[in-house]
Amino acid sequence: MKDGWVMVIGLEVHCELKTATKLFCGCPNLFGDEPNTNICPVCLGLPGSLPVLNERAVEMAMAIGTALNCEIRPSTFHRKNYFYPDQAKDYQISQYDEPLNANGYLVLPDGFRVGIERAHMEEDTGKTSHAGTSGRIHGADYSLVDYNRSGVPLVEIVSGPDMRTGEQARAYVTELRAILVATGASDGKMEEGSMRVDANVSVRRSEDEPFGTRCEIKNLNSVRSLGRAIEYEAERQIALIESGESVVQQTRHWDEDAGRTSALRSKEEAYDYRYFLEPDLVPLVPDAEWIDRVASSLDPMPAARRAALVDLFATDGGVSDAQQDLVTTVVDLSLDPLVIAAASAGVAPSLALARTANEAAKSAEAAGRLDPASFVALLALEESGALTATQAKTVLAELLEAGGGDPAAIAKARGFEAMSTDSLAAAVSEAIDAHPDEWSRFCQGDEKDEKKLTGFFTGLVMKATKGQADGKAVAAELQRRRG
Amino acid sequence: MSPTGLGDAAALADGVRSGGVSAAEVLEGYLDRIDAREGEIHAFNLVTAEEARQAARAVDARVAAGEDPGPLAGVPVALKDNLCTRGVATTCSSRILEGWQPPYDATVVTRLAAAGAVAIGKTNMDEFAMGSSTETSATGPTRNPHDTSRVPGGSSGGSAAAVAAGFAPLALGSDTGGSIRQPAALCGVVGLKPTYGTVSRYGLIAFASSLDQIGPFARTVADAALLFDVIGGHDPADSTSLERPAPAITSVLDRGVEGLRVGILSEHLDGAAADVVARTRMAADVLAGSGATVEEVSVPEVKLGLSAYYLIAPGEASSNLARYDGVRYGRRVAAEDTVTMMTQTRSQGFGAEVKRRIMLGTYVLSAGYMDAYYNQALRVRSMIIEGFARAYGTFDVLLGPTAPTTAFALGAKTEDPLAMYLSDVCTIPTNLAGHPAVSVPFGVGDDGLPIGIQILGPALSEGTIMQVATVLEANGGVS
């Protein structure tokens, strides 16, 4: 960020809810089906059809509101009127001045608090594809509409204008995504469009000045493009102001390839949405009992789950910075139950965390389905020395690929049986006999040499035993012999 | 069978259920009458003779198999053309929906079939139910069977005329500001606007969603009650459908009016023609003579109803009719880009009255005017509800004329929208309050044309207002 300038960022995140059916009809809420197969009179906007609110969608929205520390309030639905071919009724049913969730906040992992102005329910539009060389709307010859997505439930989460850096915006989206996944309301897939982010960006010379004119940036398909787009946009606005021009309030499109934003529509074309109360729906008034029931059914949120992992290290003097990153990774991937299970079974937390974050995370989906018991059994084998680290990683990969199994049986089938002390000793003797010079240097050598030569002999033993030997056991044997 | 040769629906159903007459014979009788006079009346946009014959045969087969096809066994019913019928053109009398065949049935259509009724055709209406004379129809006006130089009223003029002309013993209409009661009055038949939420709107093509209700037309109060009992009751597909058991008013119609407190609504006498006022007072006398206590009562708030209605209904309509954009169904006018295509489609597809109301509604909802007009009208709506509540603290029902005049001449008001709107002045307040009201024929005016008396009641008082209508019907009302 250029010196002498402050950026102000507010984010609007649309999140598709993982219900079985759409918001106002019983059509399946599925991504990727054949076009126009999940449609009925309601989501196709046929004359005479009427919406009926999905109870599960309401509960998911309430869960999101609870997780974001919002007040859950009596709410209503309005019609937002505008003509567009992907909008089946040519109006969108959305919550307007009485949203279900309001006045909440989200705390970033570094403790920074971002206000949540509202988290309201609305319906998604259909999907338009553009025929022509570009595949984009501009320059297309004509367009095709698929209404499978029409009426899919959305929660729009509107933050306060509280963020000041692209990094904060990225952290906000990352944390919000983790929270949404933790509520069970969303799969948080930005790449499939089930989570969509729009950014409002403005600049000013200091925190004391009033907000500058903002622009809304659309088409942010990843956390990375969000950060890039915000920084580009702030620079653009600063350059405008510094050259004596002014920022025009408008919606801008982020072009990932070109790395810049471009205007979609300026304020003079502003729509008049003619919001009015949706007469086909009645007010939604959750009572305290319902709100409590939803809140008590919520699983712990990411922040609490990270804290629980960190707690495992309390007796060892806490986590290192590197381990803190592993904790974040593990919770982001919802793999913390594996670490907790292993630690509860007596496995060292550092080993449980490392194997989960470094190895299990490579196949996070499979790891999420893995029976924690077999994961725990594997780590116990490694910890006891029955398996080397290399062998344990191989067995884990196989467990994940097969979707489970008995780690001991897999190790046996692979021939990963721990060497007897005698065989190990024999292999070490062989290596020493073959390299007497190195051995004598090892025996009298300085610290640096010793480390190098430990590696040298371990390598020889590993080679001779085809990797079956445990590196740590070889080093211990070498030390023992030196006396 | 009555001397006119027209059976009442209850008797027809009994005949069919007992095997005394076949549904097929009943149907052919009505189809013959349609053949004889439909060219002159134009009550229908579509007569579904073949589908009806099939349905009638199916009813007869069930009777032959010893089954009971239901309370409307073999009874032909005409359906207003804004009720969705699967595979059968449903047009709202608009060019924009010309030929559209819905892929689904309205809930009331399903319920009629389940009760053994035979759908005989789709009736003409003001385009999208916007009108009070059935003259805004894209298929041309319906004529009043009592005098074909006169309008049948509207917007459900086709349904009212069909019943009056003997084309069907029963019909369904929809009532947003009087669209069942006013044509019922002008055509000399019974028309009931039920309490908002008692009849499912699923499959009723919306005009103004917070005001629309489907209701029955019949030649007798008892038949209207029978049809209401069949179509009413909770429907989970309509969020505004009341969670109550299906109505059962047929059994309470004969309880009389002894001890009932009847208020004559003075605001509805103001501005009504002298002969209409005279008949209203005669109706009051009949009720008093039958044991009711009758007094005049003023509910000044109802005078604001017309203005509030013409802000609220167009507001909702402008949004409800946005979907006719040429993308998914119905008419499209080809153009180079989508905005032009939508604009051309709508400009050529909608008639003048529909455009007028869409523009009025768009205006009252638009930035800067919403508070002064639309929201203000919603406040007036509260006042009207309050006014009625006050009256119903003292009276069980209210009484007045259904329409200020008898049927007027075709073309008399087509160039003057406000004059046309004024013909709904007596019926509109009921819709704003969500209350039920029935129009029952009660004699004729100086011109020999039918006059309807309207009986209004609080929410869910269908049984009571129909008891009152039964008494009026029995005392020299029917023309």
Add this chain to the structure above:
Amino acid sequence: MSTPERLSRDDVAHVAALARLELTEEELERYTGQLAQVLEHAKDVSSLDLSGVAPTAHAMAVVNVLRPDEVRPTLDRAEVLAEAPEVESDRFRVPRILGEAP
């Protein structure tokens, strides 16, 4: 409540564009007069001071009408597309779209 100024031709032209309607000069003139007359009549409502009155949007006071999250039958695609003005690749075809969705 103060009553807005009399409806102008420009108001009607603006509203027609919002509603995706195209009017001829003659229609514009006629509708302006007719709508102004209706709004003039509505002054009995628009001129009232109703600041203390709550608006009523629903005649019947019902809340929390919900349906279970259960899949219901969908429509047959062929039957739906048969009613569409123009279809390509099982989608609804529309001419060029000039602007992004709002």
